[in-house]
Structures are given as C-alpha cells and as structure tokens.
Amino acid sequence: DNSSPNSHRQGLHTVLVAAVTRALFLCYSDGLSHLISGAESPSGEQRFNQFMQKLGKKPNSKNLDLNNCALSAADVTELASLLPFLPELEEISLSWNGCVGGTLKALTVHLHHVNLLRVLRLNNCRLTAEDVTSLGEAFEIVSQLEELDLSWNSNIGGKLSLLTKKIQKGCKLKLLKITDCNLTAKDGESLAEILNVIPNLEVLDLSINKHIGCSMKVIAQDLKNVPGLKELNLHMCGLKQDSLQGLDTALQHLAELRKLDISCNKEIGGGFKDSTAHLASLKNLEVLDLHQCCVTEEDVTVLSQVIPLLSSLQELNLSSNKSVGVSSDPLLGRLRFLPKLKSVVISNCGLGEESFSSLAEAALHLPELEILDLSWNKCVGGNLKLLLGALKLATEIQVLRLSSCNLVAEDLALLTLLTEDGHLARLRKLDLSYNNSISDEGWVIFCQGLAVFKELSELDVSLRPLSCRDCGTWFSELLAALTKLPALTELGMQRWVLSESQRKRLESFNQDNKRNIRFDC
Template sequence: MSADPLKDDMLNCQDKQEEDTPNSSPFDFVIKQFQGKSCAPEKRKEQPSAIKKFFRGFDFGKSEGKERREIEEKEINNSGADDQSEKEDLSVEDGHSHLISEAESPSGEQRFNQFMQKLGKKPNSKNLDLNHCALSEEDVTELASLLPFLPELEEISLSWNGCVGGTLKALTVHLHHVNLLKVLRLNNCRLTAEDVISLGEAFEIVSQLEELDLSWNSNIGGKLSLLTKKFQKGCKLKCLKITDCNLTAKDGESLAEFLNVIPNLEVLDLSINKHIGCSMKVMAQDLKNVPGLKELNLHMCGLKQDSLQGLDTALQHLTELRKLDISCNREIGGGFKDSTAHLASLKNLEVLDLHQCCITEEDMTVLSQVIPLLSNLQELNLSSNKSVGVSSDPLLGRLRFLPKLKSVAISNCGLGEDSLSSLAEAALHLPELEILDLSWNKCVGGNLKLLLGALKLAAEIQVLRLSSCNLVAEDLALLTSLTQDGHLSRLQKLDLSYNDSISDAGWAVFCQGLAVSKELSELDLSLRPSSCRDCGTWFSELLAALAQLPALAELGMQRWVLSEPQRKQLENFNHDNKRNIRFDC
C-alpha cells in the first residue's frame, strides 16, 4: 500500500472510471476529465497543466505542436476568464444571500410584536402589561432580551405569574435599557431572596421609578433591607405597596430608615402584615420625612394601642393625607380616647376606614367629636363595630356636618331604631351619597320607611346593600314605590340577600316593578346558607323584568329551588335575548 493515502484514493478513483468505460481511448478519458472538472470552478486553474502533462506522451508534428500550444494558451486564457467570471457570479450570489438573510432577520420591534402576540396581548411600547399570562422561565428570558428595543417603556406589570420567581435576575440586568421606567408591578410572583437582591442592584440604576408593587410575595419577609438599602437618597418613588409579604418587625425598622430617602412618597400600603405592628412606633417617628404622603394603608397590621398613639403623633406631619385605613386591627379598640389629638387636623382626609377595630363606647365618645370635623370626608367605614349602634353619643346624627360624604358603611353595627332614625335624619343632608351599606342590622326590617325621606333625596345613590336585614314584604313594596316614582334612578347594585323573611307575595310585587331600574347591573336575591325554598310564581315576573334590564350582568339566586322548566328558561334567556347575565343559582 502506498504511503500516501490521498494518492491511493486518486488512483482508485481513476481505476474505477477506467472500469466503467473499458472501450474508451486515452483521449476520451482526458476529455471526460476535462468536462468533469468544468463543474468545479475552484479547480479550473489546474486544467491546463494537466492537459500539458498528458499530451507530452504523444508525438505530434511541429505544426500540430504549434496549433496545440495555441489551443492550450487559448484554453488557459478562457479558463482564467471563466474562472474570474464565475468568482464574480459567486460573489454576487453570496452578496444576494447576505442581503436576503438580513431582510429575513426580524427586527427588535418585530420580535417584540411576535412575543406579545404569542401571549395574546397587544404590543405597547410604553406599557408592558403581562399580568396573568402564565409566563415561563423561557418567556422571562426572552422578554429580557427585548428590553434593549423598548427605550420608551414606562410600565412593567408581571403580576400573578408564579414562574417569575427565581428568574428575575435575567430581567433586572437589562433594566438599564429602560431608564424611563416609572412603574414596576410584581404581585404574587413568588419572588425569592435572590430576586430581592437583584431588584436592589437594579434600583441603583433605575432612577426614574415612581411606583413599586411587590404585594403577595411571602418570601420577602425578613429580607426587605436587601432592597431598601439600595435606593439612593432623594429617589423619586411615590408609591410603595408591600401587601401580605410576611413582613417582620425587622422589616418595619428597615422601612423606617427607608422613609429618610424617599421624600416624595405619596402612597404606602403595608396591609395584611400582622407582625409589622410591633415596629409601628419606630416607623411612625420617621413618617415626618414623607410630608406629602396621601394614602396610608395599615389594614390588618397587628396594631396595638401604643401603635395607635405613635401613629397619631405622626399625623401632625401628614397634613396632605387623603386616605387612612387602620381597619381589622382589633387590639387598638379602647385606644382612640388617647390617640385622636391630631386626627381632627387632617382637613384633606377623604377616606377613613375603621371597620372591625373593636371600637368601644369610650372610643365612640371621642370619634363623635372628631369625625364631624373632617370636612372633606367622602368615605366612612365603621362596619363590624357593635358599639356604633349602642353608643349614646350621636355620631350618626352628626354625619350631617359632612356634606361631601359619598359612601357610608355601617354594616353589622348593632343599630337600633334610635340610631337608624339618627342616620336617616343625617342622610337628608348628604346630597352626594352614592353608597349606603346597612347589611346585618336586623332593625332595618320593617323600619325601612324611616329612610324614605333620605332615599327620595338620594338622587346619586348607586349602591344599596340590605343583606340580612330581616326585610319584610312591606320594605320591598317601599323600594318598588320609590323606583316607580323615579327615585333611585341611578341604582346599579342592589343586595337583598339573606332576607328569608320576605314572602312570595313581597317578591312578586318587587319583581313587577323591577323593570324601571334601567341602570341596575347587579342584583342578589340569594337565601341564607341554611335555607332552601321553592321559587314561587314570582319567577315569571322576574324573567319578564330581566328582558327589560339592559345593564344587568349578575343575578344571585342561591338556594332557591328551581324546577326543571324554570332552570331551562334561565339557560335559554341569554341566548334568546343576546345577553350575558351570570346566573348564580
């Protein structure tokens, strides 16, 4: 065997060709070789030398030799020209291929549009809303690669995508490309400690951020300092929401320090963090550093009486406050008598939520003097405080001094006839009232007529909640009379649920007059969980009224037993009337 494998292969190839053409002459072989090489332009220059070597073995005359040389030279020249031409053709083809490749390659904008289309969203270069999109880790990575093409982006919302947790660094390392970012929402994304660290590092660069919402991420608890320490002094943050994040007392201390670097803060929501109340006194001392605060939500934060005292001290610095929610803090009950010195100074306060705070009769004495001084108050919630109804202090009667009130919620307050009468008298002076919630006050049943004058004047009322009020047929007749006389014309939501004491005759009268409530969108007629009644003859009246209520979208009829034909009629109603009412039966 030859020592040169390449040479062996060439010889074997030549032997194979000779076997395939046993009758061919040497000259034919040369011609075939020449023709074969014409298909390989890169070897075309080697052809003349090969021809020369072959013809050296033949004895031609001088003239033949001369002609042969002329032919060879001509072949060489032609070969060179063909080779150059072919190279140019290849160059053109390569260039054309390159141009096609660039044309076919999608731009950053096209990639972004394709990404959004894949998720069923409309592309928006300023607002990236991907809430509830079931994003995968790959989606987050792809989104990160698109940020360099979104220089105008101002809002990113990735809330309710659990797979974002643990992958956030892939996104945050590119946030410097969107230096106009103002809003970042990451609710319920299962963020990890590593994600919190990544966010902190990113916030050293993202200087325009105004709103940060990290709510419903329980793993943030105990690690908040990893984030807050990264914000630069004087940052532009206006809204910080950390609802239900399992925050600890240590996190509260970190927040207190954080308040020193965010002077522009307007909204602070720490709701449903039961352990942060322990550090509320420390935080309250630093609230003076955010004098422009307009909304403070401390719902279910484990506040105690001393926390309330510290908060009251801070209120003297929060003259711009519009909303104060300290609801569902049961242990502050009894502390209002010593902690309302500065509440009355909140002349801009519009929303005060004190529901389920275990307010005592002593607290009511103080609140009866303070609340009527909040001249701009628009929403007041005192629900689930039994002392509101039994207190001898006339708080409800003094609501007349708050003419801007739009919402009054006194659900489950143990109202008696006297307190209901006081409320009815005060309501005569509340021309802007839109929401009235009297649910779970049994005294309303049979006494709704006390509110007749107020309901006649309540031209703006949109929501009326009378759930579990022991209503009787007479009360429904009163409501029907009001609507037919043109009152309550703007009513949108009516809750009459859990009033099992209403007779079939009462329901029939109500349904007969229901059709005039053209703006009604929600109606609840459900029975108590322990009840079960056959739907009477008034069902046909109800069905006839539904066809004349163009805005109705939800109808609650839980625990009413419907016959098969009646159920069939409900099922066919939407189809026959081209409606989309959700029947909750």
C-alpha cells in the first residue's frame, strides 16, 4: 500500500463518522417507531368501547349487559383482559351465552379489579363443575356482591357445594336465584348450611328443581337465619305434605316476607290443615301463589280461615284447584276482607253459580282490583251480569281474562255498555278467546262498541283448537273499530277464517295507519 498515513487516518475518520451517523439514525428511528406505535395503541377505554361496539352494545362503565350476545370463548377471554380498565363496574350480565360455560375461570381471576361488583347474572350459560368452582373462589374476592343469578344451568345439579363451601361469614348476598338447575337433595343440604352466613338474604328462588323438595325440611330449619327474607319462590320443587309442615314452622321467623310461591307442588294437597299455623302471621305478605297445588275441600276450609287474615295481600293465585269452586266454605266470599287486593287469579277452579256469586259479592269490596282472571270457569257464561256491580266500582281494572268461559252475546253486550257508561276506562288487556258459544250477532255488537275501549292494547278473540269459523259478518265492524284504538298492538284471531280480500285490507290497515297489529289467523 503506497498511501500516506494521513490518507489512512482520513479514511478511518470517514468510516467512523458514517458508523456513528448510522447508529444514531437507527436509535432515532427505533425511538420514533416506538413513539408512533405507542400513540397508535388504543387505551383501555378505547379497547372496551371497541369491544362493546363489536357486539352491538353501548358502553357503560357501571353496567355490563351482554345478555344473549352469542359470545365466544375468545370474547370471554378478551372481556377478562378489559376488567382492569373498569374499576367502577357494578353489574355483569352474561346470561343466554352458552359459550361462557367452561371459560368462566378466565373471567373470575380478574374480578379483583372490579371490587365494586354487586350483581352477577349467568343464566343459561352451560356452566360446568369447573365454572362453579371458579365462582366459589371468586367469592373470596368480590366482597360486595349482593345478587347472584345462576338459573337454567342444569349442570349445577349435584355440584352446588363447590360454590357454597367457599362462601364465608359476612357475605352480603341479598338475592340468590338457582331456578331450574337440576338441584339434588344434597344440593339442598349444602344450601341450608350457608343460610347462617348470608343473614342479609332477601330473595331466594329455587323454583323448578323437583328434587329439592326432599331436603326442604332441612332448608326450612335454617330459614330462621335469614329473618329479612322478603321473597321465597318454591314453584315446582316437588314439595310434599311434610315439606309444607316444615315450611310453615319456618314462617314464624320470616315476618318480613312479601312473596310466597309454592305453586305447582301437587303433593302438598291435603296438607294445609296441619301447616297454616304461622301463615296467618305474615302481616306483610303481598303475594301468595297456590295455583295447581291439588288443594282438597278440607284445605279450602282451612284457607278460608287463614287467607282473610293476610291484611297486606295484593296478589292471590288459586288457579287450577277445582276444590276452590265446589267447596261449601266461603273462601271466595271472604276475600272482601282483603281490600288491598290488586290481582285475583281463579282460572280453572271449577266455579259453580254459588261460588261465582260469592266472588261477585266480595269483589264489591275490592276497589283497587287491577287484574281479574276467571278463565276456564264455564259458569261465567250468561252470568257475567253478577259481576256488574263490581266491574262498575273497579275503576283500576286493567286486565280481564275470560277465556273459555262459555260467554254468550249478552255478556259481550254487557262489557260494551259498561265502558260506554265510563266504567272499565283503564282496561288494557281483554282475553275473550275460546268462547265459541258467542254468536256472530254477539261479535257484531261487540265490534260495534269496541272503539270505547280507548286504552286497550291487547285483545284475543281466538277460537278453540280444531275449530274454524268465518268472520265475514263482523270483520268490517272490527276494522272500523281498530282505527279508533291507537293503543292496540296485539290482536289474536286464531282459527277465524279470513278471505284474501280481508287479509289485504288488514295489511293495508297496518301500512296506512303505521301500525303493527299481529293478526294471528
């Protein structure tokens, strides 16, 4: 090499300058790239908003309502990653999302980020044993939880202890719903064991668990630990007469009870004579549901002494108990002592003229009545006039159900005249279905006066199954009346035969009047 030392040094200097310049450029580029990517990376709030938008929901930092959103397992995982950005969250509703089952642990391990959580709803999520275990572990984290709804998760049956054994003293639960979860007698025993650690419980719903009745006596013994219970739902729980006795003993500790539903427990029939000692003491009871309990005439005798003492009662359902109508005891007549009654449901009770007359007389003393259901009592037909006085005084009545009552034209004329005279002014739902005994002339008279039901929103005039009739004689009157009933949104007309021209007129009516009345023909 013939080059001079100076040229070597100059060449080396050039190389070093180029290397340093490149290094600085790379550092600057990396830093700039990092800054740009940081600026483009969405915040937690933005990610949450995007997640909700993807599901077609409006973001709400306090109430996460994702019911029936077809969530996938990936969605649940993504939701879990967003919980750290939702410190104000109070309610989570994931009901009717089958894919939640088997993935719940991904969510529960992050619940410590939402320590204000009060409500968790997981209805029909196909929860597994692992999910129930995860929920139990979460109870050690979400100390403020007040409402838990696990209804319609059949796999919970036999596994409830995986949850209950984790619930510790001081739990703030006020509402626990486990409807239709295939609970076993052992689950009932597990539930009984935790009643002493959830003293604030106000609502307990175990409905549609037909095996839970076998452990009802055990549960009833521990109900004394929840003296503030306001609602107890045991619909279709397989209760037997001894279950009823145990329950009645528990009622002495439940002075705050507002609602008691023991409906559709057919095997308790005949057991009321030994099981009503404490029922009469429920001075705050507002709702009593005994429908389809196979009560006997002897039961009716006992109930006629007890029910009139429930001075706060507002809703009474005795439906599908035929002995109510044939018993010689004046149960229905004694409803006059319950002036706060708003709903009386006596569908399919085998009423005779005597019991119907007793009810009509009692109804004169029920000024706050809003709902009256007499469906499937054939004696009403031709005798609706017995209710004339009561219907005149019942200024609050909004729902009148007279399905399958053998009504005749005279009954419909009576209803129309009542409204023309200013009565039944608040009527919103009228069920006249399955009254094939009404003549065409009766329907004409009714439709001619139908426009006076100004607040009517639902009307059902359907015929019985397997029957069929032409409505040509009163169709025009009906259509004319509909134009004067702006609140009407549902009209049942099953099995009435409509001609093609009549169908077109109905469709035209909906279009011209911007209505969406469903004609179920």
